[in-house]
Amino acid sequence: MSKRAIDTSTWFSQVAYDQLPAMREIEDPDIDPVPETNPSTKTVLKELYLPDDKLKEAVDLAIALGRPLLLQGEPGCGKTRLAYAVAYALGLPLETSYIKSTSRAQDLLYTYDAVNRLYDAQIGAEQSKDVKQYIRLGPLGRAIARAQYGRRSVVLIDEIDKADLDFPNDLLWELDRLEFRVTETSEMHYTVGDHPALRPIVFVTHNEEKALPAAFLRRCIFHYVEFPDSEERLQQVLATQQVKNADLSRKAIEVILELRQLDLSKKPGLSELLDWVGYLEAVKKPIEELDLLPSIGALLKQEGDRQRAIEALAKR
Amino acid sequence: MTPSPVLPPFLWQLFQRLRRRGFALGPTDYEALRQALRAGFGWTSRESLRDLCNSLWAKSQREQETLTALFEQLAPDPDDWQYSLEDDDSSADGTESPKSEQPDLESKAPNKTVPRTESRGGLPSISLADVKVSERPFVFVPQFPLTYREVAQTWRRLRRPVRFGAPIELDIEGTITRRSRLGVATTVVLQPRRRNMTRLLLLVDRQGSMDPFHRFCDEVCTAIQQAGRLEETALYYFHNVPAEGADEQVLEALTGQLFPVLDPVLPQIQPLTEGCLYSDPDLLSPKPLADVLQSYAVGGAVVLISDAGAARNRYRISRLLDTIAFMKALRTYTSHYVWLNPLPKRYWLNNTAAHIARHVPMFPLDLDGIQRAVNVLRGQQHIIERPL
Numbered sequence: 001m002s003k004r005a006i007d008t009s010t011w012f013s014q015v016a017y018d019q020l021p022a023m024r025e026i027e028d029p030d031i032d033p034v035p036e037t038n039p040s041t042k043t044v045l046k047e048l049y050l051p052d053d054k055l056k057e058a059v060d061l062a063i064a065l066g067r068p069l070l071l072q073g074e075p076g077c078g079k080t081r082l083a084y085a086v087a088y089a090l091g092l093p094l095e096t097s098y099i100k101s102t103s104r105a106q107d108l109l110y111t112y113d114a115v116n117r118l119y120d121a122q123i124g125a126e127q128s129k130d131v132k133q134y135i136r137l138g139p140l141g142r143a144i145a146r147a148q149y150g151r152r153s154v155v156l157i158d159e160i161d162k163a164d165l166d167f168p169n170d171l172l173w174e175l176d177r178l179e180f181r182v183t184e185t186s187e188m189h190y191t192v193g194d195h196p197a198l199r200p201i202v203f204v205t206h207n208e209e210k211a212l213p214a215a216f217l218r219r220c221i222f223h224y225v226e227f228p229d230s231e232e233r234l235q236q237v238l239a240t241q242q243v244k245n246a247d248l249s250r251k252a253i254e255v256i257l258e259l260r261q262l263d264l265s266k267k268p269g270l271s272e273l274l275d276w277v278g279y280l281e282a283v284k285k286p287i288e289e290l291d292l293l294p295s296i297g298a299l300l301k302q303e304g305d306r307q308r309a310i311e312a313l314a315k316r
Numbered sequence: 317m318t319p320s321p322v323l324p325p326f327l328w329q330l331f332q333r334l335r336r337r338g339f340a341l342g343p344t345d346y347e348a349l350r351q352a353l354r355a356g357f358g359w360t361s362r363e364s365l366r367d368l369c370n371s372l373w374a375k376s377q378r379e380q381e382t383l384t385a386l387f388e389q390l391a392p393d394p395d396d397w398q399y400s401l402e403d404d405d406s407s408a409d410g411t412e413s414p415k416s417e418q419p420d421l422e423s424k425a426p427n428k429t430v431p432r433t434e435s436r437g438g439l440p441s442i443s444l445a446d447v448k449v450s451e452r453p454f455v456f457v458p459q460f461p462l463t464y465r466e467v468a469q470t471w472r473r474l475r476r477p478v479r480f481g482a483p484i485e486l487d488i489e490g491t492i493t494r495r496s497r498l499g500v501a502t503t504v505v506l507q508p509r510r511r512n513m514t515r516l517l518l519l520v521d522r523q524g525s526m527d528p529f530h531r532f533c534d535e536v537c538t539a540i541q542q543a544g545r546l547e548e549t550a551l552y553y554f555h556n557v558p559a560e561g562a563d564e565q566v567l568e569a570l571t572g573q574l575f576p577v578l579d580p581v582l583p584q585i586q587p588l589t590e591g592c593l594y595s596d597p598d599l600l601s602p603k604p605l606a607d608v609l610q611s612y613a614v615g616g617a618v619v620l621i622s623d624a625g626a627a628r629n630r631y632r633i634s635r636l637l638d639t640i641a642f643m644k645a646l647r648t649y650t651s652h653y654v655w656l657n658p659l660p661k662r663y664w665l666n667n668t669a670a671h672i673a674r675h676v677p678m679f680p681l682d683l684d685g686i687q688r689a690v691n692v693l694r695g696q697q698h699i700i701e702r703p704l
Contacts, residue, residue: 006355057357057364058371064355065348072377102484102509114486115504122501164545208376214340214465217375224377 006064007196010152013056015089018240022046027151029093033137034145039093049078049085050240052233058223059086065221068157068175068202073225075207076269082225083156083203092201093146095139096156099163105170108157109141109180110188131185140171143200144178147192157204161212168216175202175219227269231257237270243277251290252277255313259299262312268299275299323350326390327369333386334373338463341373348372362391382457460532461682467536468543470686474617474693478513485509515548516540517612521622522553522599529658530597533621536681550612552593552603558620559591559605562641567633575631578640578671579702587648588641613649617693619656621681625668626659636668643676644704654689656681674701 028042051059059082062069071079087094097108113134120128127133137145143153160168174180178199179191192199204220206212228234231253238249252273260267268276276298285294291313293299300306327349335341349372352358358368366387374380483506490505518540520533541549566584570576578585589609592602625635646653655678657669664670664678672678677698679685692698 004351006351008355054367057367061352061357061368061371064357065352067348070375114488118491118504212375213469214375218340218342218345220375221371222375222380223371224380 004066005194005196007066007199008064009197010063010090010201012059012063012086012089013053017049017051017085017089020046020089024088024091026088026091027093029095029142029153034142034149036149039151044088047081047084047088048241049081050237051082051085052228055082055223055225058221062221063201066178066196066199068204068220070212070217070220070222071203071205071225072208072222074227074267074269076271077225077227078270079205079225080156080158083154086201086203087154090152090154090201092152092154094154094156095143095200096158097139098158099160099167101162101164103163103167105163105167105174106138108138108171109144109174110135110137110182112182112184132188135182135184135188140174140200140202141180141190144174144180144192145190147178147195147198147200148190150198152198153200155200155202157202159207160204161206161208168212172215172219227260227267234273238274238277241274241278243274243281245281247287248281248285248290249277251287252280255290255293256299258313259309262308264300264305264308265302266300266305272299323353324392326392330369330383330386330390331373333390334383337382337457337459338465339373339379340375340465345373366391378457385454458531458535460535462532462536462686464535464539464543466683467539467686470683470690471540471543472545474514474516474546474690475512476514477510479508480511480513481508483508512545512547514546515612515616516546516550517608517616517618518549518551519558519593519618519620519622520551520553520597521556521620522594522597523555525623525625525627526658528627529623532658532681534597536621548612548616550608552595552608553597553599554591554593555599556622557591557635557638557642558593559588559642559645560638561590562586562588562634562637564634564637567637570633575666576633578633578636582640582675582702582704585637585641585644587645588638589645591642609646609649613646616650616652618646618650618653619689619693620653621656621658623657623659623669624655624664624672624678626657626663626670629663629667631667631671636671639668639672640675640704647704652693652695653677654679654692656685656689675704676700 023043023045025041026044027039030042031040058069071082073079083094083096086092097103112131113136117128117131117134140155140157143155146153177191179189179193181190182188228237231250234253234257235246235249238253243249256268256273256276276295279295279298280290293310293313296306296309300309328346331341331346331349349369352368352372358365366384369387370380370383374383485507487505487507490507494502494505518537520537522530526533537551540546541551563586566581567576569581570578589606591605593605593608595601595603624639625632643653653676655672655676657664657678658681659669660680660682664673669678677689677692677700679689688698
């Protein structure tokens with residue numbers, strides 16, 4: 001692996017995220033193909049997010065070294081949302097790729113629509129002679145193409161562990177070199193080149209369903225996203241998410257911290273807490289009733305967990 | 317190019333210890349830390365340097381715990397910590413002086429109250445004042461003969477790719493064939509994607525002589541289940557032998573021998589599927605053996621993990637007989653099976669394990685052993701003394 005230049009042009013931690021406006025004009029990532037110049041923009045709403053200092057540092061490190069940031073943590077603790085927040089904070093388009101069990105590494109770069117080309121050739125359409133018409137770039141491919149045109153992007157590869165065994169290994173070369181060639185036509189060759197400030201910022205989330213190959217792990221920066229450890233911090237998170245009723249959120253945090261101490265098969269995470277508090281606030285639930293765990297279906301998703309929680313809270 | 321900063325020596329120590337613990341780290345990873353430090357990361361405090369090492373070198377929560385504990389052991393005390401953001405410039409010039417290598421153990425101890433025994437019967441009292449007690453945390457991490465990664469990597473070679481599911485992939489060959497056969501424009505031929513269709517049944521001996529190996533076997537089985545990426549992995553437990561009650565009448569021909577060999581009566585031993593497997597490691601929920609074999613072993617691969625009597629170094633003819641009868645039954649379901657023995661090969665002499673290994677491909681549960689076991693499951697030939 002060749003030595004990489006360090007990119008010190010971009011610092012996520014230096015962006016005062018809470019002071020950013022509620023919406024921004026950012027390049028539209030959905031325009032296909034990626035325009036070389038004058039990309040059209042679209043209005044992106046601000047992602048409500050409150051990263052802690054460690055996480056910010058990890059993001060900065062990943063940007064500086066040009067390596068993917070591998071995020072792990074309990075489901076619903078905001079791994080995916082981070083990519084949205086970083087893209088918003090830096091004003092960069094976000095290319096997303098939600099991995100499925102049938103995803104292949106090549107799909108991230110480009111897909112070749114051979115079937116349509118064959119149909120077109122059979123009816124004698126003129127455009128079928130041009131292979132380029134049937135090449136569609138994938139999220140990572142578009143990010144690299146955009147870098148070639150001088151613009152940076154954020155790439156989110158979500159739940160990489162869902163994919164097939166070869167998936168992470170097939171991506172190694174492309175993530176390392178940030179260049180690729182469309183094998184069907186030699187004219188299409190994209191590369192970031194020697195521009196560290198244009199390297200796509202790649203986020204990879206991982207649920208630990210399956211272990212990733214060591215060679216892939218080696219090339220990543222690793223960060224484990226923890227559930228907020230203090231009540232104060234949870235309050236801040238709720239405040240960021242525009243839960244206005246302070247008494248309600250304090251009580252809800254008390255309940256959820258207590259629930260997390262129980263031996264549950266799936267501990268309620270941040271997203272569950274937000275759903276729950278959001279709903280309770282909307283229906284104006286009296287705070288005293290929270291001990292009775294109203295609408296607990298939003299918090300606990302298993303019958304065994306539910307019963308255990310109700311028993312434990314009734315005992316108090 | 318700016319010269320790289322000289323890293324504090326303890327970081328090199330840390331790097332080497334991590335390597336010794338099986339972390340997948342190479343020179344580029346050390347270089348990455350150097351680069352990150354040069355870019356200005358990890359200078360604000362001891363904790364931030366630790367977090368930086370964690371981000372770069374530890375790739376799971378467990379690895380992070382190990383690294384953190386080792387870092388606490390090796391890093392100088394916070395009082396000696398002279399890095400700050402102001403030092404940044406000097407470090408970039410490569411003039412930064414190396415810090416003391418070993419943490420100062422004694423400076424912490426004296427301020428605390430020292431336990432002291434009371435003197436009785438004229439004996440001198442004992443004081444702990446002169447005893448140096450290290451405050452460094454210990455690192456308790458299980459270190460098995462096989463790491464999770466080694467098992468996972470080896471087991472991934474066990475693949476039987478079969479096209480299965482909805483046809484979504486273009487079959488170029490098929491399309492061209494059809495086009496040239498019909499001579500007119502036709503629809504394209506699609507085919508399903510390839511998937512690994514290997515099915516695996518793990519049978520694990522539990523309790524008794526297997527007690528010391530429980531954790532190790534659990535680790536191996538978890539790695540296979542989680543990372544093997546097989547179509548289906550079933551895990552069942554047994555005690556000593558999966559099947560019991562083989563007809564001992566066949567042994568009558570062997571009377572008079574101290575360590576009888578089964579070879580003369582081998583053809584007479586009848587296949588045996590009477591017995592119970594357990595779906596939990598505490599052997600509390602039994603399932604009939606025949607049912608389990610019927611659902612998981614047919615056409616699949618079967619792995620037995622057991623010491624086969626080698627741990628107690630005994631030779632028991634009844635155990636051997638039951639095992640052989642079971643293996644004979646297993647052969648009617650699948651021809652892909654191996655035996656993994658947590659004890660090394662030198663322990664298999666003259667006990668039941670040695671005799672079973674004459675009839676069944678048996679390998680020690682180490683890296684070489686599981687690699688050869690997977691080879692056998694993949695269909696490679698393995699020569700045994702007396703095949704069943």
